[in-house]
Amino acid sequence: MPSSSDLTAAPLYFELTPTADAATEVDHIFVFRDTGALSHRGSGRFATDLFSLSVAGGCGGTLISLAPPRPDFVPRPSSFCGIVAGLRLSVRPERLPGTGALEPLATALGRVRQSDDGLPSLVAELDGLARALTFAAPPQAFSDRTERRRAREETGVSRRRLAAVRRFRLLLGRFAGPALPLSDLALDAGYYDQSHMSASCRAFADRPPGALRLQATARAFGPSLQDGKIKDRIRLVIMDDRKE
Structure with missing residues (x-):
């Protein structure tokens, strides 16, 4: 996972509802930037019942991963330091996107390490990823x-x-x-x-x-996220209350 040494922007976690043309299996998009303030050791606050298609960037290049639901009943062994963004999905996608599709997303992710100014571009890339994913037909009903x-x-x-x-x-x-x-x-x-x-x-x-x-109280972002196309989609915001 990338080091927090080059993170200069404040810790932030937010979720946005997907656009109307996204695959219905996409529950929301998320961006998580932290230096251990929000995800301190022992916390399971970011547990999820959904699959997480995540993109992280660091000195080793851009990595994409698909993780199953993470219940976090066992406290996390260490804090999260770095930045990760992606989609939360109700089911597994048929395939992961190719590396070529990640280059613009990686560039947008890198900008958000230093400033909120890059958030609109990152959201736009995540929206494109949400539209590009494909999913198998749902299975028949079971007992x-x-x-x-x-x-x-x-x-x-x-x-x-x-x-x-x-x-x-x-x-x-x-x-x-x-x-x-x-x-x-x-x-x-x-x-x-x-x-x-x-x-x-x-x-x-x-x-x-x-x-x-x-x-977790909804609050105003800076100018970069005041655009109604993004602001109206905000579903959850978590910020570091010690810095307010």
């Missing part, structure tokens, strides 16, 4: 038992664990919305009560719900 087995074979974890990740991710999105009471947010995200939500927040992110809401 519940078979679905459980297939989920474990495909992702390595049970559907119950994936459901817990999905519930936590939904909560993060709710934190970025209107400031509702925590008890209402808990029920809205599918938790039994506020205590159940608090336990989940500490298990995934080692922080209480109130602290997470401070970081």
